[in-house]
Amino acid sequence: MAIKLIYVGAVRAGxxxxxxxxQWYRDVPIRAERGAILDRNGVVLAASSTVYTxxxxxxxxxxxxxxxxxxxxxxxxxxxxLKGKLDSRSSEITLKRGVDKQKMLEIVxxxxxxxxxxxxxxxxxxxxxxxTQVLGFTSSDVVGQTGLEAYYDKFLQGTDGYxxxxxxxxxxxxxxxxxxxxxxxxxxxxxxxxxxxVQSIVENAVERAxxxxxxxxxxxxxxxxxxxxxxxxxxxxxxxxxxxPRDDVKTLLEMSRPKLISDVFEPGSTFKIITSALAIEAGxxxxxxxxxxxxxxxxxxxxxxxxxxxxxxxQTFAEGVKNSCNCxxxxxxxxxxxxxxxxxxxxxxxxxKTGIDMSGEGAGLTIPQSxxxxxxxxxxxxxxxxxxxxxxxxxxAAAAVNGGYKVTPKLVAKIEDESxxxxxxxxxxxxxxxxxxxxxxxxxxxxxxxxxxxxKNAAVxxxxxxxxxxxxxxxxxxxxxxxxxxxxxxxxxxADDPEYIALFMVDEPVGAYYGGVVAAPYVGEIYxxxxxxxxxxx
Amino acid sequence: MTDNGGFxxxxxxxxxxxxxxxxxxxxxxxVLGLIMIYSASSYSAKINYGDAFFYVKKQLLGFxxxxxxxxxxxxxxxxxxxxxxxxxxxxxxxxxxxxxxxxLGQTSYGATRWxxxxxxxxxxxxxxxxxxxxxxxKMYSEKPPRSVKYLILPxxxxxxxxxxxxxxxxxxxxxxxxxxxLLVTVAAGLDNKVVVALTVAALCLIPVLIIAxxxxxxxxxxxxxxxxxxxxxxxQLIQSYYAIGDGGLFGVGLFNSRQKYLFLPFAESDFIFSVxxxxxxxxxCLFVMALYLVFIYAGIKTAFIRKxxxxxxxxxxxxIMIAVQALLNIAVxxxxxxxxxxxxxxxxxGGSSLMVFLSAAGLTAGFTRAEDPVKLPKxxxxxxxxxxxx
Numbered sequence: 034m035a036i037k038l039i040y041v042g043a044v045r046a047g048x049x050x051x052x053x054x055x056q057w058y059r060d061v062p063i064r065a066e067r068g069a070i071l072d073r074n075g076v077v078l079a080a081s082s083t084v085y086t087x088x089x090x091x092x093x094x095x096x097x098x099x100x101x102x103x104x105x106x107x108x109x110x111x112x113x114x115l116k117g118k119l120d121s122r123s124s125e126i127t128l129k130r131g132v133d134k135q136k137m138l139e140i141v142x143x144x145x146x147x148x149x150x151x152x153x154x155x156x157x158x159x160x161x162x163x164x165t166q167v168l169g170f171t172s173s174d175v176v177g178q179t180g181l182e183a184y185y186d187k188f189l190q191g192t193d194g195y196x197x198x199x200x201x202x203x204x205x206x207x208x209x210x211x212x213x214x215x216x217x218x219x220x221x222x223x224x225x226x227x228x229x230x231v232q233s234i235v236e237n238a239v240e241r242a243x244x245x246x247x248x249x250x251x252x253x254x255x256x257x258x259x260x261x262x263x264x265x266x267x268x269x270x271x272x273x274x275x276x277x278p279r280d281d282v283k284t285l286l287e288m289s290r291p292k293l294i295s296d297v298f299e300p301g302s303t304f305k306i307i308t309s310a311l312a313i314e315a316g317x318x319x320x321x322x323x324x325x326x327x328x329x330x331x332x333x334x335x336x337x338x339x340x341x342x343x344x345x346x347x348q349t350f351a352e353g354v355k356n357s358c359n360c361x362x363x364x365x366x367x368x369x370x371x372x373x374x375x376x377x378x379x380x381x382x383x384x385x386k387t388g389i390d391m392s393g394e395g396a397g398l399t400i401p402q403s404x405x406x407x408x409x410x411x412x413x414x415x416x417x418x419x420x421x422x423x424x425x426x427x428x429x430a431a432a433a434v435n436g437g438y439k440v441t442p443k444l445v446a447k448i449e450d451e452s453x454x455x456x457x458x459x460x461x462x463x464x465x466x467x468x469x470x471x472x473x474x475x476x477x478x479x480x481x482x483x484x485x486x487x488x489k490n491a492a493v494x495x496x497x498x499x500x501x502x503x504x505x506x507x508x509x510x511x512x513x514x515x516x517x518x519x520x521x522x523x524x525x526x527x528a529d530d531p532e533y534i535a536l537f538m539v540d541e542p543v544g545a546y547y548g549g550v551v552a553a554p555y556v557g558e559i560y561x562x563x564x565x566x567x568x569x570x571x
Numbered sequence: 572m573t574d575n576g577g578f579x580x581x582x583x584x585x586x587x588x589x590x591x592x593x594x595x596x597x598x599x600x601x602v603l604g605l606i607m608i609y610s611a612s613s614y615s616a617k618i619n620y621g622d623a624f625f626y627v628k629k630q631l632l633g634f635x636x637x638x639x640x641x642x643x644x645x646x647x648x649x650x651x652x653x654x655x656x657x658x659x660x661x662x663x664x665x666x667x668x669x670x671x672x673x674x675l676g677q678t679s680y681g682a683t684r685w686x687x688x689x690x691x692x693x694x695x696x697x698x699x700x701x702x703x704x705x706x707x708x709k710m711y712s713e714k715p716p717r718s719v720k721y722l723i724l725p726x727x728x729x730x731x732x733x734x735x736x737x738x739x740x741x742x743x744x745x746x747x748x749x750x751x752x753l754l755v756t757v758a759a760g761l762d763n764k765v766v767v768a769l770t771v772a773a774l775c776l777i778p779v780l781i782i783a784x785x786x787x788x789x790x791x792x793x794x795x796x797x798x799x800x801x802x803x804x805x806x807q808l809i810q811s812y813y814a815i816g817d818g819g820l821f822g823v824g825l826f827n828s829r830q831k832y833l834f835l836p837f838a839e840s841d842f843i844f845s846v847x848x849x850x851x852x853x854x855x856c857l858f859v860m861a862l863y864l865v866f867i868y869a870g871i872k873t874a875f876i877r878k879x880x881x882x883x884x885x886x887x888x889x890x891i892m893i894a895v896q897a898l899l900n901i902a903v904x905x906x907x908x909x910x911x912x913x914x915x916x917x918x919x920x921g922g923s924s925l926m927v928f929l930s931a932a933g934l935t936a937g938f939t940r941a942e943d944p945v946k947l948p949k950x951x952x953x954x955x956x957x958x959x960x961x
Contacts, residue, residue: 034860034898034902034905035860037905038848038853038857039853041812041815041905041906042816042819042848042852042856043820043853046816046819046820047816049812049815050817050819052813052816053813053816053829056813057829199829201832201834202834203833
């Protein structure tokens with residue numbers, strides 16, 4: 034017995050004391066201020082403001098009716114419900130969350146005993162419905178749930194502080210009990226590569242495309258061609274981050290999913306950028322070589338049509354690009370052969386996630402290399418029988434025109450707190466995919482698309498723009514869905530030495546559906562406004 | 572004053588020393604009790620009764636008369652005590668039964684253990700356990716339990732008392748008294764074979780009790796691993812461990828307990844030892860345990876030096892009863908045995924209980940009076956014919 038006493042009292046004393054401490058102190062957290070999210074120029078996109086949560090300890094309130102009246106009036110609560118809570122045996126009840134400072138002080142000054150206050154952080158998004166899917170939102174207790182708020186939560190969150198109050202079993206403060214304050218650490222601030230002005234331009238274009246084409250969805254990305262830094266990323270339909278529509282969870286999940294990086298689609302003609310790059314790199318392209326298009330081509334006894342029923346006749350490869358002729362790309366793909374083509378797709382990252390700094394990224398799909406038939410190869414050549422996310426497509430296109438090296442898309446420029454920079458988005462230059470020369474040839478071909486081909490509508494005075502249109506049929510349950518298209522345009526500028534590359538896609542436009550008609554004009558408009566703002570290249 | 576019973580001066584000095592070894596620890600523990608009750612209960616008493624001294628006042632109301640009773644018991648002639656013991660037991664049994672009379676008995680925590688006479692509330696079991704010891708002393712002194720037939724009457728008496736206490740219910744006191752009865756009977760000269768048989772019987776009884784009332788199984792498990800059920804069975808023991816752990820070797824200082832802020836249940840009664848441990852540390856606990864050991868040693872030594880059989884048996888019985896209860900309480904608080912609710916003699920809150928304990932201590936001390944004690948030759952060998960040590 035004495036041994037047990039000494040064992041408990043001396044040997045295990047420390048460990049028991051630690052456990053006992055937990056019950057001796059009531060802890061009320063002081064929420065750490067969540068870090069802000071800012072654009073590349075320091076414009077605040079998400080910030081925190083302090084609100085208060087009021088608690089009451091019924092045991093400490095002798096005059097329950099009076100207290101219930103004062104509290105229900107000031108806080109706009111139901112008297113009966115509140116009275117019931119105060120009469121209950123619970124040791125602590127939450128009166129109201131999100132109370133502003135003035136109301137909080139009113140309650141504290143009213144003299145009602147047994148009221149406890151804790152600080153809380155409320156998330157505020159000054160621009161409302163802006164960059165919605167990228168920024169994401171937080172839960173009611175300010176934990177990131179979607180987008181960057183979730184992906185970089187541990188940086189933004191900071192460390193909560195605590196107020197420890199010596200209390201008895203039911204939480205009453207002890208008569209001479211000590212109170213300890215533990216300061217929290219505020220969360221780090223996060224600077225994005227996003228530029229508020231460019232984002233506004235893009236949001237605007239997306240919004241109008243949505244209206245003009247009665248589309249199901251519209252999305253757009255503007256990225257720096259060399260670095261992968263994302264200047265803008267917008268998606269509609271969307272919602273105001275300050276009023277997250279939580280009632281309809283299914284719709285909320287649909288609207289908050291960053292489709293541009295999570296959902297794969299069959300790219301169609303925009304994919305021809307990749308096929309072209311591979312064909313040029315493989316030395317299969319020269320000015321004298323001619324390809325014939327009779328409106329369709331037979332591969333493995335299957336007739337595959339070009340988009341132009343009457344055909345394009347005899348063309349060079351460059352003319353095929355300009356005309357977006359399917360037959361040219363079928364032949365190019367078959368000349369490359371399965372092994373060389375698939376090797377190239379892998380190098381361009383078609384089947385791999387880009388590594389963008391956001392959760393929920395999807396990866397492209399291809400037919401397994403071992404079971405690719407000629408007919409599949411021909412289709413892949415012009416962007417069918419392959420699925421990619423828009424961001425994968427954009428990155429592959431960037432690599433094809435930027436001089437030939439891969440880029441990793443990046444939303445965050447840096448994260449820093451008082452102690453300094455915690456994380457930077459800068460990445461070393463990616464590996465080379467095609468040669469500088471091949472890239473240059475391709476740029477020329479793609480500029481021709483805008484100058485005189487299917488991408489005319491993207492042309493802007495004062496800036497040389499290159500690009501490629503795409504019109505993909507949609508599939509539903511494995512069948513081509515009649516009348517449902519995804520219209521895309523990928524454009525880069527300036528065409529001779531690209532700084533920016535943009536993707537614009539309209540999902541299920543009503544009426545016109547060619548990428549050159551539905552998507553290209555918006556890219557032109559975006560570049561026009563962007564260069565007005567950023568200044569034209571000299 | 573002049574009659575020294577033919578003792579020489581050194582023998583008288585030895586007797587006086589023995590007497591002091593009984594009285595001083597009893598009073599010291601009672602005074603410590605008053606202080607610790609204040610410390611343990613001032614917060615809860617202030618909240619529940621609006622008076623921080625609520626329990627202390629009640630304890631003082633037991634302590635002062637208790638001292639008078641102690642003195643009277645000390646002076647009480649042993650022959651008279653022997654004659655009265657049968658009556659004392661009879662009255663005790665009646666009181667134990669009276670608990671079940673509605674209006675007289677008082678129920679709390681689901682057990683009917685108290686008699687409320689308006690001006691005083693007491694537990695008849697407190698009186699009965701000592702009455703039974705005295706009655707057994709009388710029985711065994713007349714006819715030592717060497718033969719089974721001499722066991723019949725004492726065991727019937729014991730069985731009646733135990734059955735009534737168990738009916739309250741108060742399993743802890745029942746077990747403590749049963750254990751004391753066994754020790755007294757063994758010491759009185761029970762045959763070895765019977766001792767073994769009784770031990771086996773007692774061990775067999777434990778599973779029976781467990782099956783009869785399964786909540787005891789949970790309590791048993793709680794004692795082995797209190798953290799398995801920290802909110803239910805393990806709660807009390809965990810809180811006691813926290814107190815002992817917080818106290819460490821030297822304690823957090825008088826009145827500085829944190830566990831008394833309602834965390835420790837029954838901090839002023841069953842778990843007062845935990846508060847002592849927290850405030851005075853392991854060192855303080857060992858000191859308290861030493862006080863009990865001095866008391867027990869002196870009580871048993873007194874039994875040995877008496878010549879007449881009743882005095883020997885009575886001194887032993889009273890001492891053993893207190894010893895069993897003290898050891899059980901400390902064992903519970905330190906998690907050495909399954910938890911059971913027993914107050915710590917002299918220390919725990921309970922005015923009437925304190926009066927009875929002080930009286931019992933007074934009676935024990937009374938046997939050190941210089942009347943006819945004789946030093947017995949010690950020739951006891953373990954595993955002899957019997958454990959008849961007296």
